[in-house]
Amino acid sequence: MDDKELLLLAEEIKKNSYSPYSKFRVGAAVLMKSGKTYQGVNIENASFGATVCAERTAIFKAVSEGERKIEAVAITSDSDELTFPCGICRQVIAEFGDENTRIICANNRGEFKVFKLAELLPNAFIF
Ligand code: THU
Numbered sequence: 750m751d752d753k754e755l756l757l758l759a760e761e762i763k764k765n766s767y768s769p770y771s772k773f774r775v776g777a778a779v780l781m782k783s784g785k786t787y788q789g790v791n792i793e794n795a796s797f798g799a800t801v802c803a804e805r806t807a808i809f810k811a812v813s814e815g816e817r818k819i820e821a822v823a824i825t826s827d828s829d830e831l832t833f834p835c836g837i838c839r840q841v842i843a844e845f846g847d848e849n850t851r852i853i854c855a856n857n858r859g860e861f862k863v864f865k866l867a868e869l870l871p872n873a874f875i876f
Contacts, residue, residue, distance in 0.1 A: 752821065752853045755780050756861055759803075759823040759853075762788035766803070769793060775826045777803035779811055782818035787811040804838040808845060821851035823861075831856050834869065842866055843873035 755778050763776030768791055775791040789806030801809075804822055811819075822842055826832040831854040834842065842850060848867035855861035866873070 750780055750784070750786060752823065752851065752861070752863055755786065755821055755823040756825060756853055756855050756859070758786055758788050759825045759855070760859070762790055763803075763825060763827075766790040767792045770795075770797065770800075773826060773828075775803035775824065775832065777807045777825075778823045779804070779807040779819055780821045781811055781816045782820050783816060785811070785814075785816065787814070787816075802835055802838050804834050805841055808838075808841055812845065817845060819846035819850050821853060822846075823853040823855065825855040825857070825861075827857050829856055829858075831860075831862060839866070839870040840873070843870055843875065848873075 758778035759776040766774035777789045787807045787810040789803045791803045793800045850866040852864045
């Protein structure tokens with residue numbers, strides 16, 4: 750699975766975003782080292798702090814199925830700008846990825862740039 754194919758999975762799932770408060774739909778897809786992929790969307794809540802980002806939905810689906818190692822994560826939204834993972838999601842990617850984990854950040858036209866985790870979260874905290 751290449752980066753463009755992973756992004757297509759993120760774009761496909763975005764329609765399921767539950768975002769009545771922000772109206773900001775996000776879709777994500779994660780490729781695990783096993784070769785399996787998992788899709789996720791942001792899921793908001795009336796108690797805003799209970800909201801979960803699309804990246805963490807996808808990653809937690811994978812981890813709860815027994816997966817542990819991330820190869821790449823793709824993220825997209827309805828924005829004209831590239832969508833980047835928030836700080837909490839970067840930390841979660843660090844937990845299950847490594848400095849070379851690819852993060853594919855896309856806009857609403859399917860244009861994307863690929864970053865390594867080390868670029869987006871230098872000196873990550875690992876326990
Ligand atoms: N959101 C994500 O799903 N991923 C990110 O990396 C950034 C933010 C969601 C959370 C919330 O539902 C909406 O975008 C606005 O912050």
